[in-house]
Amino acid sequence: MRFRKEASPRWLRRWCPDEHVSSVAEITPARLQAHGICALLLDLDNTITPWRSRQVPPEIAEWVKRMQAAGIKLCFVSNTRNLGRLQRLSEQLNIPYARGPMKPRRAMLRRALEMLSVSPQQAAIVGDQLFTDIWGGNRLGLYTIWVRPMHPREFIGTKVSRQVERWLLKRLERYRVDESAS
Ligand SMILES: [Mg+2]
Numbered sequence: 001m002r003f004r005k006e007a008s009p010r011w012l013r014r015w016c017p018d019e020h021v022s023s024v025a026e027i028t029p030a031r032l033q034a035h036g037i038c039a040l041l042l043d044l045d046n047t048i049t050p051w052r053s054r055q056v057p058p059e060i061a062e063w064v065k066r067m068q069a070a071g072i073k074l075c076f077v078s079n080t081r082n083l084g085r086l087q088r089l090s091e092q093l094n095i096p097y098a099r100g101p102m103k104p105r106r107a108m109l110r111r112a113l114e115m116l117s118v119s120p121q122q123a124a125i126v127g128d129q130l131f132t133d134i135w136g137g138n139r140l141g142l143y144t145i146w147v148r149p150m151h152p153r154e155f156i157g158t159k160v161s162r163q164v165e166r167w168l169l170k171r172l173e174r175y176r177v178d179e180s181a182s
Contacts, residue, residue: 002177005138014138015130015168016175017146024048024126024147025063029070032124037143039118040067041109042095043127044078044086050151054085056093057150064093075112077125079103079132103127104136113140129158130165 005016021027024047032038045051048060056064067074076097080086083099090097098115100108113123124143127133128150137144154162 001179003172004175004177008172008175012168012171014135016138016172017130017134017144018124019144020146020148022148023059023150025059027063027067027126027145029067029072032072035124035143037122037124038071039073039075039113039116039123041075041077041098041112041123041125041137041142043103043125043129043133043147044076044080044089046128046149046151046154047126047133047147048076048093049089051154052082052085054088056089061093064095068094073116073118075116077103077108077112077136103132104139106136106140109136109140109142129161130168131161 001020003016003018003020005013005018008016032040042048049056064074074095076086076090076095078086078097079102086097096115098108098112100111103109109125113120116123120141124145125133125137126145126147128147130146134144134146
């Protein structure tokens with residue numbers, strides 16, 4: 001589903017994604033290119049792998065290959081403290097990673113844009129959390145894609161912010177684009 005971010009009130013807009021998808025596999029090169037997007041900054045936990053897992057589900061690994069084959073540039077922007085795991089997944093999927101202060105701070109996202117040689121207008125951030133991925137992406141003027149978390153298992157602090165996310169989602173509902181009308 002898509003949202004009319006510009007129609008939402010200012011206090012809410014920072015957490016308003018441009019799109020909400022149930023899995024990254026719904027994101028297609030054609031859909032990105034329609035928005036002038038050629039690069040994706042990817043969250044790791046609960047977006048590409050379950051939380052703390054080293055296993056990439058096969059359908060996600062295939063999606064990564066499809067994106068790469070279509071010339072979409074990819075870079076990990078993860079708040080994980082486990083650098084070893086991030087490095088292994090980076091090698092396994094052939095996706096570089098940027099490091100820096102945690103999202104929603106912008107430095108790591110800026111670094112990723114530099115690594116991929118793209119402008120904020122050419123990039124989207126893809127992640128499962130409104131308060132890190134989407135907020136950080138909106139602060140930098142990226143196209144923001146909110147993904148339903150892959151698995152309910154997650155960091156205890158995240159479980160708390162999920163309750164606030166649910167409350168926000170109710171406020172965001174009224175800015176949903178009616179896709180049947182378009
Ligand atoms: Mg995540």
